[in-house]
Every structure is written in structure tokens, then in C-alpha cells.
Amino acid sequence: MSSSDVRDVLNLSEGASGTRPNKKQRLAAPRPNLKGLAREVHNLGGDNPIAIVPEVTQFKKRRFANRKPASRWEMRSFRNSARDDSTLILKHWRRIEEKQENQGSPADELKQENGTQEGQAPTQDEMEDSSFAKFNAQVSVPQYSDDQYAQTLTSDTWTKDETDYLLDLAKAFDLRWPLIWDRYEWTPPATNGEANENGDESKAIVPLPDTQARTMEDLKARYYEVAAKMMAVQKPVQYMTQPEFALHELMAHFNPEQEKMRKNFALNAFTRSREEAREEESLLLEIKRILARSERFNEERRELYSRLDYPHAETDISSFKSSAGLQTLLGTLMNASSKKRKTLPGPEGASPSNPAPPQAPVQDTGRRESTGPSTGNREPPATGTPTTASKKGQSQTQQPPAERPKLTEKEEAIYGVTHHDRLGSGPTFRTEKINKLFSHKSNQQQLRINNTLNELDVPSKLAMPTSATTSQYEQLLGAVNSLLEARKVSDKLDGEIKIELAKKAEREKANAPPDGENSKAQEDSSKENAEKGAVTTAPEAETTSKPNSPDPDDVEEGDAAKNTEAAGAQKEEEDEIGVEGKAARPGSSGAAQKRSASVLSTASDKSSKRQKK
């Protein structure tokens, strides 16, 4: 295919067709060697030669380019210097070198690269060496003399003969441990009289089963032991180079037990089922994911920390890291501030004038009690202030955070230590606790409680809610609540009594007059009676126990009685209570309330007294 073909295909005009043959001739001259695809590609370019440089390969020679006679080969004998005996002479076919003819031929270049043997053996007298001799690699196995063995290598479980045998095997199998273990068949030499004469009793003593049971780890451990010791003997450890030392360390610290454990693990892994394998795979994936996520998380956290980073203290703060150090720091701060400020707002409300003196000794005794056995003679921190910095490390290690002084009840009271079964999360105000007692009640009840508290001259908000006051206040509120409950019940009972009395009066009235009156007159009279009854019963009720039964109530009741029949009295009763409850609060006039409160106050006398105190 040439450019003209392309032009044909693409229907291009053959404008420059006249000049092409000339150009082709010119082009043909510089690249006569182009073959195959390269030539085709070049021809595609046609008039405009394309910039593809054809790769000229050295290997692509025409097969019969040189018309030389066939090369001559000969059976040439050679030896192999890697052999133990150099007498074996084998023969192989090699080309006969013909120096003058081969000069400059491509085959010669190949030969030069081919190996040293051809270059080395131009003369027939010298037997050539196999080019494969150089691949003979041998492991070096530690050597030792009898003296050296006696000095450093003696072992309870290994005789010298067996060690020799092991090292021979190691050399024979090039330290391939599976093979060494596989072929390890040590049989102690026959123990005859001669062996015992030499004093080599161990040979006779070593039991056969012991040697048969040698595991690969045993063999390795012995070999590495020997190798490491002989290394150290030949070159003391301090003179070793870095890799030598690393090797020595590796061999000296071979742990057969660990190897055994590892192999047990491997055995388990080997016998696992397909499901287990799959599960393990998924777990590994999960771990990878978790690790990646935690890395990201750590990165974010580090970034966050770097943003939140506080300026580092200039001076060394490590002396204040221990609790003793903190104590001294507190003491010095106290001393410094006691001149300026008289009081420190102690949260417990313990006598604020002298907070430091009681605290320090108590703390001290507490700690001394607990740390006594462990620390022995420890200086009290107040006096040991200068030394704490130097003793810091010691005290840090000797006072783990778990150590907590036990407080007596008194101390607990002083420090405000309380014990709870459960604590809510986060800090809370004590006032909130009191507010909660309020907020749980309905509005009416809150009002009533407030009224009661006002009556007692107790503020509804505590000025200083210490734990003692709040607990008292809680008690007070509890008492108020129970009082209100009791009052409610008594009101109800009063109402009932009143109604019953009214009924009674009506019944008496009905029995007393004659029956000639009409129903209307009866009604009227009944109304009057009801009024009367109500009026008469009201003072009674007041005098008995009812603290607040105001008159409007009675009036209303009277009205209600007017409107309704006697049969509906039961209903009225209920209404009455509700109405009364409503009316009572807005209309709580001072006198009646105060009276009742005085009655009340006897019940909560104790609490109010304490409150005042």
C-alpha cells in the first residue's frame, strides 16, 4: 500500500503525481533496509516523508547474508572448578574459534558477550573451566575446636557429637531447616567400654528418645546458640560491625517457645474452615476500615487541639502536677490572698474566716493515714515545700490517683462531701432543686404555698442556698404541702357537715308545721329555713376548725339553695367545694388567714425556728 492507494481511497486529486516517481527514487536511496511494517508506514507518507525513525535492530540479519562456509564445532572437554574432585572431565560441543575469519563478524560479538570461557581458552592446552562454576555458593557453618566447645558450648541436652552432627547436616543441606529436621536421625554412637573410659559419660547417658523427639525449634535453637557464641568468640561483641551485631543479636535471642506458639497458630489457621476464612477476611477488612477512620479522626483531633492550644507556661509546671505540689500551691496562694481578701467563698459554708488552717492538717492526716504504709517517712508537704520539686517524681509514682483519704463524718460535713446513689449528669444549682418543687405544682397550689410562706415570713427564694438550708427548706415545703392537703380535706368535711345540718334543719322544719300549705309556700319556707340553717351553721363551722369560711360563701350557698331543690343537695355539695376553692384564694382576707396560719405555725414551728437561726 502506498500513498497513491491512500489517495485513491480518499478520492484526492493526483496533483503532484508527475513528480512522485522522482521523489520515490530519491527516498528509496537513504532507507534501503526498511522492511515489513516500517516500509508500509513510510510509504503512507508518500510525498511528505513522515518523521518516524525506523528502529534498526542489530539482531535482524538476513540468515544467509554471509556466504561463509558453515561454522565448525568440536567436542571440547572442560572441567568444573566447583567440584570437589577436579578430575571429572566432561565434554560439550563448542564452536571452533577461527580468529582471523571471525574478525568483525556478528557472531564474534555474540561470543564476546557470551562468557569468559571462550576468551580464556584460545589454546587447547589449557582446559577450560565451566562457566557455571561461579554459581557454586556455599553456606558457612560455624567451626569450633574441642577446647572452644568445652569452654563455651557445653550444654545439658546436647553432646558434642550430636552438635557436630547437627552442624554437618546444616552444611549439607545449606541451612534449609525443613530438610535438616526431616533428615535428622541422630543415633548416639554405640556405648562400649572405650567410650566410658574416655570419661565421656554423657554419651552413654543421653537417652535415645530424647534425641528422637527433637523438634525443628530445638535444632534451630542449638544451631543459633552455637553460631552466636562462636561469632562472639571470634570477634568480641564490641568490635562487631553493625550488620554483624544485628545478626549476632538475632541469633542470640532466638526464642524456640515463641516459634512453637507461632506454629500452633499457623496450624490453627491451616485447619480453619471456609466460613472461618471468609469471616477472618471480612474482619481484616473491617479492621482496615476502622484504622483508616481512626486515623482520620486522630488527624481531625490533632487539628482541633492545635487550634485550641493554650500558650505553654514559661516556667516548669511539673512540680505542681502531683497532689502534694498542688497542695503547696494552694497554701501559698492562700497566704498571699488572705491579706487582701478576708474571706474565700467556700462552697460548703464552713466558717469562711479561717479556711486554710483546718483544711491543710485534715488533708494531711487523711493522706498520711492512707499513704502511711507505702511512703514510710514522708515529710508533711507544708514543711517540705522546697523539696517537693525535687521529690516530684517520687511522689508522683508513690501517689497513684486511686489513693483516696477516708474522711470522718465531721470532715465530710466540713467539706460538703455527700454520697449519692446516683448523680445526674453535670452540675446543678441547689436553687434549681427547690424551684423544681415549685414547678411541679399547679399554679393554684403555688399561690397557696407562697401565701403560706408569706404568712411565715419566709422568703420564697433562699438568699443563701447552702446544703443545710436547702434541706431544711425542703422539709419546710413538705410540711406546707401536707398542711395544704390537710386544709383541703377539712374544708371538704366542713362542707359536708354544713349540708347535712341544713338537711336536718329542713327535715325538722317539715315535720313541725301542718301539711295544709301548698307546694309553693312550702318551697318558700324551705328557702328561708335553708338560709337560716346556713347562717346558723356558718359560725359553728368557723369556731370548730375551719380557718377560712368567709361569708360570701354562705351567701352564695344560700342563693344556690334558693335556686335548687333539696333533692339536688348532693350535687350542690360538690359544687360548693369547687366554688369555695375558687373563692377562697382571691378573697383571703388577712385576719382569717393569719389566724389559721398561727394555728399552722405550731406544726412547723421547729423548722421556722431553725430557719431563723
Place this chain on the structure above:
Amino acid sequence: MAQQPLSSAAQPTDIYGGDEVSALVLDPGYCNTRAGWAGEDVPKSILPSFYGHSTATPTQNFFGDERLIPRADFEIRNYMNKDSVVEDWDVAPKIWEHMLINRLQPDKQTPPSKNGLNDDPKEKTQDGEGDVAMEETENQEIEKLLQENPLLVTEAPWNTPKAREKTTEVIMETWGCPAFWLSRTPVLSAFAAGKATALVIDVGGANTSVAAIHDGMVLKRSIQKSPIGGLWLSSQIRSLWETSEPKVTLTPTYMVENKTPVDALAPVQARLRQFPYQIHSSFRAYEEERVLTEFKESVVEVWNKPGRLNSPGNEEFAKTLPGRVFEMPDGWNQMWREQRFKLTEGLFDETAGYPLPEEERVAKNQTIPALIRAALEAVDVDLRGNLLANVVVTGSTTLINGFNDRLQNELAAMYPGMKIKIHAAGLTSERRFGAWIGGSILASLGTFHQMWISRKEYEENGPGIVEKRCK
């Protein structure tokens, strides 16, 4: 770039590590003995290890398949025992010599002193001493027959030290080889598969062996051997034929003079050949084995679907699979269906298969899965994973259809979590002659030159050197 043939002008580069020293490789087995030149891809000379022995005086041995024909006073013997260890040391060197020298070496030129051209009429008058001298030189000639060729001989991994030393003596004393080497067949099979570390499963004619190879050496504790192999399979087929309805009689080919084709299960119409002399039973057995081999090659299959053949449902399914017709030498022909799967089932499951006489029955620990398990348990746990990833399957019996799939299934069931890879050569010849090919590769390597046991080393140490060197 098309691959060009190696130019004869350029010497082959040494990158592949070959350096041929015209070594010979001999691979004796129970069924066949293979011999050839190292560096080639198939043995040039393959002879049955069975040989003919004429009991008529003078006794004579006949080597080679083409010479094993019906004769009078003729029996078939084998120079090896069923463990693939040489038993008859009188015949073994002869048959090896026959293969290595008669079949591989070019015919020697008749020495000038013997070819009659140089006969001096004067010498005839004073023969006496001259003849003796010539005989001596002739003996030397024979001794030098293999003087130029190092010889690599294979052996079963359980070969006895005595047999090894005997082999060494034959090689060095009788043939005068310059160097020799003994190598175990599993190692060479692994080499043939291109592996230095492998678990070699060799299901051959007389027995099956499983051995772990580590770094080019066999791990002795892992060697497992079992009689299940081609001959065991033959006995299964015999049992099948005897128990099948109607009973199949096995008439070897040599007995059939002519036959007319008949329909399936139709009575045989053949005329049997009559011999005027007694045919020895060993000859008939040998000939029957040929028919059985043909049956194995064309009909027998291994169940390679999931599960075993006796798993529920599989046997019914096997019955639906297409059958194969086999025509016996006498014309009897029959369709074989599920039976052809059941024949091989005993390789994997000792309870399956057809009933056998007591001495041929296999134990539970002689099935192939049991052998593999035992072999792996005898090696270090660190090696096991690597071995399972390099399972090399070799031996002619593995050529039965479906064997490798089945083996893969069995191994996957035994070691579910492991990666299992079976390497089985695709070429029939490579599977049959795996050990020989490995020997061919080994003996042609340039780096192997330092391994050969040379004549001098042999002379210094005696035959015991083979135990020291060929570990």
C-alpha cells in the same frame, strides 16, 4: 517479530542454563522403563519392564514389546517388583544395557582387527596367542560402551540403600560411565513442572506416591505410598466384568484369529487361534493387561462433579450421562454408563468401587486424599500452604478423564481455607514421562556438572558414596 529458528551458526546463549554433556537418563518403572538423552523432551526409548523369558535351553531373554509374541516355553517376567524397586539384578543390567546401548548408541564400527579386511593370511597359521589378545581388546571395548556418557538414573523415593548401591556398581563397574547420579522420581517430576518446591502426586502403574519436595529435595517423612494405581484399576475392571450381567469374558487380542462384528450384547462370533504349544499364564495376563489399558484409556472416567459419586442423587445423575461403547478384541461390545465412574471411585474412597479380593483391597489410609493428608502432616506447618499451592500431578493414571477436577474438589473439601493450585502437564507425554523429563532437564543443566559423582569419587569411596551424595 516472528520467532526464528535457532541459527546453527550462532552458538546458543547460555541464559537458560543448559550445558549439555551428552548425558543419558534412565527412568525404570514397574510398567515401563524409559531411557533417552538428556536435553530432549521425550525419552527416545520406551520399553515395557516386562520381558520375555524362554525357559527352553538355552534360556534366553527377549526385550521389547515387539518381541513379546506367543512362543513355546515362553513366559513374561518383570525385573522390578510392584514397589518399583529392582528385584532381578541379573536381568536389570541387561535390559538397561539393551536400552542405553543397543537402542540409543549408534552401531559401533567393527574394530579393524575383526572386520576381516585386515586379515593377514600369515596370522591364521599362528592363531593361538593372537586370538586371546583380540578377545581381551574386545572385552575392553564392551566395557567402554558408556564411557563418554554420564548417566542419571531415577529411583523410587523408598528405594533401598542396597538397591542404590547395586545400581551404582552396575553403572560404574559394568558400563564404565564417567559420572552418574541417582535421583528420586518425585523430585524430578517437580522439576519437570518447573518447581523446586511442590507436593508431587504420582499415580503410576503399580503404585501411587505422594511426597513433598522442598527446594529440590524430597522430605523423607512425607513420602506416602499406596498400591492404588493402574494395576489396581485393572483389577477393578476385572471385578466389574465378572460381576456384570451378562458376564464379560476377556479374550486377549493374540487369541483372536478373526471376528465378525456383532451387535451390542450379542454373542461373540469369532474364531480363536489355536497354538500347538502351551501359552504361559503370565503371557496371557500381560496381553490381558493391554486390553484393560485400552479400556482405561477409552471408557473409564473419574467422577468430577461436586461431591462424591455415592453422594445422594449423584448416582442417578451418572446414569443419565452418555455412555461409552467398548468393543472387546473378540467382538463383544457393550455400553458402559455409570460403571465407568464407579471404577475410579476407590481411588478416593475405600468403601466405594467394586469388590476386590482381600489382598488387593486398599485400606482407609491408602486412598489419595488420605495419602495427601498424611504427607502434609509429616512436614513443617510453615511449608504446607506453599505445598498446597504447588501440587504437581503426574503419572499415566492421572490422564483418566476428570481426575484433576476431582482432585481439586477433594483438596478443596479437605483444606477449605487454603489456596490450592494443581499443576498437571497438558501433554500426555509430559504426564507419562514426568520423572524422565525432569531428569532430562536436570542432567542438561550447566550447574549440575558439579553434582555428578565422578568415577574417581566412586573409586575412592566405593558404592557407599551414593548414600552420602544423593540425599
